[in-house]
Amino acid sequence: MKIHALISQATRVTRRYPLRSTLMTGGVLIGIASLALLTSVGEATKHLTMQRFKNMIGTFDTLMVRPGGAKSRGMPTLVNVPPTLRFDDAQAIAQLPEIKSVAEMQSAFDIDIKYRDKTASPGVFGVSPNWLALRSDELAEGNFFTEEQNSALARVAVIGTDVRSALFPEEDPLGKTIRIAEVPFQVIGILQSRGAGPAGGSLDNVILIPVSTASRRLFNRDYLTMLIAQLRDPNQADIVTSEVQTLLRYRHSIRPPELDDFTVTNPRATMARVTQAGNTLSRILTGVSVLALLIGGAVIMGLMSIAVSERRNEVGVRRSVGASQSDIVVQFMFEALFVALMGGLGGVAIGCGAVLLGARMRMMPANLLWQPFAQGIVLSLVIGLLCGIYPAWKASRIDPIQAIRF
Amino acid sequence: MIQVTDLSKSYSRGDKGLVHALVDVSFEIAKGEFVVVRGASGSGKSTLLNLIGCLDVPTSGRYLFAGEDVADYRDKQLARIRNQKIGFIFQSFNLLPRTTAIENVELPLVYLDGRVDRKRALAALERVGLAARARHFPNELSGGEQQRVAIARALINSPGLILADEPTGNLDQKAGAEVMGILQELHKEGRTILLVTHDDEVARYARRELFLRDGRIISDRTLPGHGHSTAIGGAR
Ligand SMILES: Nc1ncnc2c1ncn2[C@@H]1O[C@H](COP(=O)(O)OP(=O)(O)OP(=O)(O)O)[C@@H](O)[C@H]1O
Ligand SMILES: [Mg+2]
Numbered sequence: 001m002k003i004h005a006l007i008s009q010a011t012r013v014t015r016r017y018p019l020r021s022t023l024m025t026g027g028v029l030i031g032i033a034s035l036a037l038l039t040s041v042g043e044a045t046k047h048l049t050m051q052r053f054k055n056m057i058g059t060f061d062t063l064m065v066r067p068g069g070a071k072s073r074g075m076p077t078l079v080n081v082p083p084t085l086r087f088d089d090a091q092a093i094a095q096l097p098e099i100k101s102v103a104e105m106q107s108a109f110d111i112d113i114k115y116r117d118k119t120a121s122p123g124v125f126g127v128s129p130n131w132l133a134l135r136s137d138e139l140a141e142g143n144f145f146t147e148e149q150n151s152a153l154a155r156v157a158v159i160g161t162d163v164r165s166a167l168f169p170e171e172d173p174l175g176k177t178i179r180i181a182e183v184p185f186q187v188i189g190i191l192q193s194r195g196a197g198p199a200g201g202s203l204d205n206v207i208l209i210p211v212s213t214a215s216r217r218l219f220n221r222d223y224l225t226m227l228i229a230q231l232r233d234p235n236q237a238d239i240v241t242s243e244v245q246t247l248l249r250y251r252h253s254i255r256p257p258e259l260d261d262f263t264v265t266n267p268r269a270t271m272a273r274v275t276q277a278g279n280t281l282s283r284i285l286t287g288v289s290v291l292a293l294l295i296g297g298a299v300i301m302g303l304m305s306i307a308v309s310e311r312r313n314e315v316g317v318r319r320s321v322g323a324s325q326s327d328i329v330v331q332f333m334f335e336a337l338f339v340a341l342m343g344g345l346g347g348v349a350i351g352c353g354a355v356l357l358g359a360r361m362r363m364m365p366a367n368l369l370w371q372p373f374a375q376g377i378v379l380s381l382v383i384g385l386l387c388g389i390y391p392a393w394k395a396s397r398i399d400p401i402q403a404i405r406f
Numbered sequence: 407m408i409q410v411t412d413l414s415k416s417y418s419r420g421d422k423g424l425v426h427a428l429v430d431v432s433f434e435i436a437k438g439e440f441v442v443v444r445g446a447s448g449s450g451k452s453t454l455l456n457l458i459g460c461l462d463v464p465t466s467g468r469y470l471f472a473g474e475d476v477a478d479y480r481d482k483q484l485a486r487i488r489n490q491k492i493g494f495i496f497q498s499f500n501l502l503p504r505t506t507a508i509e510n511v512e513l514p515l516v517y518l519d520g521r522v523d524r525k526r527a528l529a530a531l532e533r534v535g536l537a538a539r540a541r542h543f544p545n546e547l548s549g550g551e552q553q554r555v556a557i558a559r560a561l562i563n564s565p566g567l568i569l570a571d572e573p574t575g576n577l578d579q580k581a582g583a584e585v586m587g588i589l590q591e592l593h594k595e596g597r598t599i600l601l602v603t604h605d606d607e608v609a610r611y612a613r614r615e616l617f618l619r620d621g622r623i624i625s626d627r628t629l630p631g632h633g634h635s636t637a638i639g640g641a642r
Binding site (some may be wrong): 002003004005006008009012016017313314316317318319320321322323324325326327400401404405 | 452456459461462481482484485486488489490494496498500501502503504505509513514515516517518519520521522559563
């Protein structure tokens with residue numbers, strides 16, 4: 001009951017000195033708003049990166065082998081492919097006992113596709129029939145090509161949704177004949193949309209054709225852009241990675257100190273690196289806003305300390321009508337808590353608004369996480385508590401006799 | 407009600423040594439007395455009132471308030487006495503700024519049990535004739551009105567002892583007479599009143615006078631008659 005009255009005294013005081021209270025609230029408000037906003041941005045970005053990475057990799061129980069040395073680590077580059085990874089390398093890797101299956105891939109990005117008067121230039125991928133399963137991609141309509149069609153160098157194609165909308169805005173593409181570099185192919189399937197990749201570009205602007213057909217009829221190449229090896233046990237990724245390296249070095253007659261002419265990536269490890277980078281980003285952003293919050297806290301502490309000196313008479317009067325030292329401490333603590341909480345709530349509201357606005361303007365995903373906001377409220381209370389201690393203590397030490405002498 | 411024995415208070419002033427504000431003061435005040443404390447400026451009047459009001463602690467000596475030795479009391483217990491048993495009135499009113507009259511009057515209730523009772527505060531304001539000014543801020547009130555608000559605040563917990571340190575010092579004759587009229591009524595209700603003043607007119611309301619010089623009581627006498635108070639009472 002008494003504490004209730006003291007809280008009410010504290011909130012009244014904050015109303016009686018609106019300018020000072022606004023300044024005190026402002027510091028915390030800016031801190032909490034930036035904390036809530038920046039952590040939201042950080043978390044959302046991390047989330048988005050992971051999602052896009054997943055879109056691109058498909059399954060995680062795989063290794064990716066690309067031609068060329070380690071200079072282009074990270075995301076695979078699909079242009080300027082060195083001719084060092086061959087079909088028989090793929091077959092040799094498939095023989096390893098830890099490998100379930102291997103999918104081969106050749107690609108080209110400068111080929112025109114035509115259907116009647118419409119053209120498109122998507123990425124053309126020659127892939128083995130098990131590609132779909134290894135990427136855990138799915139078909140929206142139709143069928144994928146079979147082992148038999150691959151062996152028979154069949155001219156069949158499965159198209160991505162971007163190609164569909166470019167070439168067949170109004171027609172059903174299934175069964176239609178398109179021309180890939182003037183070679184006619186029949187559309188037999190349509191891929192499910194995969195959304196954006198790690199760099200933000202669409203992953204749906206693709207055409208998949210049998211890899212043998214691509215190799216012999218279209219590209220005239222016997223080397224691969226990439227192969228994907230599926231592991232029997234995803235936990236052995238590291239061991240199998242070095243096994244594949246040893247095998248390929250032997251097959252390519254590479255001896256130390258010569259470097260690999262291929263690169264094996266383990267999607268799990270890459271994913272971990274990406275996540276790590278995202279975490280670092282969030283941490284930096286959090287650090288920045290915690291700094292803002294500390295400044296807000298310092299503002300509260302400074303202004304309250306000044307206020308205590310200005311309010312000596314008030315403290316003396318309160319003591320003379322029956323306030324104990326602890327009553328004074330409680331009142332000043334609640335004043336600090338109250339302004340800090342107001343700042344916290346205001347900051348959360350502004351942070352929330354900014355996140356929603358950002359999402360609306362498509363600058364960031366509409367991914368409103370509650371944690372940064374809950375964190376903000378709790379932090380503002382902690383700040384209020386810590387910053388109230390010194391002024392409250394100072395106020396309680398005021399000698400009432402000195403304070404009420406005119 | 408008040409028993410003071412060899413009470414002394416010294417203030418240290420750093421290098422300049424000690425100031426002996428009160429030196430071995432002894433007296434008793436019975437319940438219901440109206441006592442005026444007089445003496446030159448710096449003679450220790452305020453110091454004495456602050457000690458009796460439990461706002462300050464003596465350097466030495468004994469102070470029994472209602473038979474209890476206050477020296478043993480902790481801050482919380484002293485605060486409780488100030489809150490329930492003593493009402494202070496100061497020369498400079500000491501109302502909280504930016505706070506309405508009624509909120510000022512309610513202040514002691516906050517520290518009593520937190521049950522802030524508007525009606526009680528309003529009754530106290532009515533008592534000093536200021537019910538109509540309940541929502542006014544101190545800077546919207548005259549000096550006399552401010553002092554009456556301060557009296558209402560001192561009264562709200564119905565204390566037995568009123569300590570008034572030059573309550574009319576900042577007021578003109580008329581406002582001062584009003585304030586003294588209220589103090590006189592409080593005395594008639596049986597409250598003990600200890601008043602500090604420099605003003606002979608004001609001192610006449612009391613029945614007993616303690617005279618201080620350099621921190622010592624040099625005279626303690628009963629004042630003659632109080633026909634004057636009736637005259638003022640009639641004038642009100
Ligand atoms: N906190 C203090 N520190 C040092 N000296 C003090 C302190 N308070 C009072 N004094 C000294 O103690 C003496 C008595 O002061 P006190 O205020 O009791 O006088 P007073 O009789 O009330 O005077 P006045 O009529 O001017 O109000 C004075 O000399 C004063 O300077
Ligand atoms: Mg004085």
